[in-house]
Amino acid sequence: MTSRIVILGGGTGGTLTANRLRRLYGADEAAITVVDQDDRHVYQPGLLFVPFGLAHTDDIVRPRARQLHEGIEFIESAIDHVDIEAGEVRLGNGVTLGYDVLVVATGARLVPEETEGLLGPAWMDSVFTFYTPEGAAALGAALATFDRGRLVVNVVDMPIKCPVAPLEFCFLADWYFTERGIRDRVQITYATPLDGAFTKPIAAAQLGGMLNARGIEIVTEFNTGEVVPGGRLTGYDGREVQFDLAVVIPLHGGATYVGRSPGLGDELDFVPTDEHTLQSKAASNIFVIGDAANVPASKAGSVTHFEGETLVDNVRRFLTGEPLEAGFDGHANCFIETGFHKALLIDFNYDTEPVPGHYPSPVGLPLLKESRLNHLGKLLFQSVYWHGLLPGRDLPGLGSNMPTAGKHLPVPEKD
């Protein structure tokens, strides 16, 4: 019998899942359909480089359908809702798709409208985001003519995609204004809702020190309440941060159809998901990959890639009636661009925070330490993304589970 597998979302998670499943199943075993509202697949890590003129939006966008292997149906349509009881997806174009297994891969959505004043007159004038191709390009134009004043980088609240990207933006801004010879005329401030530069203590101390060394001010536990015309962020606690140019990472939520699908999502429209099996809590035949899930891992492409193996294996197990495997360990791996042709690498999972050492083994890329090799790794990754990761290949030497061999792990505290 042919199983009907419907994948909602044709981004990183949806594409690599579809391609892995297509390799696993013959055409008579499974019909695989991918739905997305548009045909623009954005290489999101590239957005960081656009404002500094280091990449162009045309270079980082490709058609979604072309990333899918032969024998995968692609439907370009909005999604109205999922009817969990009926096992159906109702599309915006009126079509209803029945499924035996549903994979939710619709990622996270920016919700700037939830922050008072953010979409006011200053939006795309002195207040920008680089989290969309249009925003990144417009910010590039604004940066090019910015020659003195206060640049503020602000994360409104967590969760956000790629939690290190705003820090990378700060480091690159420091490099960019240094190269232009005007670093002394630009003040850079990083305003974050976290109590440090990062969520995990060892990396937070290292990255906080790096901000400090570059003369970048950090304002912690700042919860943005309002963007006030005239160049001010006001916090809910009454604190204010003045800016001439603000780079804001807006609030994130899940896709809107999740909210219209009874029983599927949480209050932010992310889908409650078992963090190890990647099966949704909503129904046994719904699985979730990538940013759409509420699992306590970073919303990042590397996490999505590492989830792929477990997810596809568990879809297979579900269809044959085998027990699922709790295989995903929360593995994340992020290059952090630090400017001046260097980058730092962090590698961690649910249980182990980023620590120094080398990845993936004692001979490898340095962890939590700036190096040129990591910068080259970051640049090379774009090609790996299109040609290795999206096709759903296991990347040689890089297993899904977090390696410990090269890590300098702290001695565990005794309770």
Next chain:
Amino acid sequence: MPNATVAGITVDRNDEGFFTDPNQWTEAMAPELARSEGIDELTDDHWRVLKFMRSEYAQKGTGPTVRVLGKTSGVSIKELYQLFPKGPAKTAAKIAGIPKPRGCI
């Protein structure tokens, strides 16, 4: 792990002052915990939030973030900051005797 005595009872808390075992908490401890967070008197509105924090923790295994509190508790984020000026999610979690809200990674 540091111990603390609250309302005459020894409880386990982490370095930041969050309870590690919510079962050790009783309502009688809340006023003393609130005072150490700079809140002199717990009003009905405070209690509404504290009870909400406890029930969310019981259901989901983590306390809500301030954004989720604002969406689901019936108290707006502005009001939450008036009630708990040092940060609603963390302060209310401490007073309600639950671990630090996991927030995000």
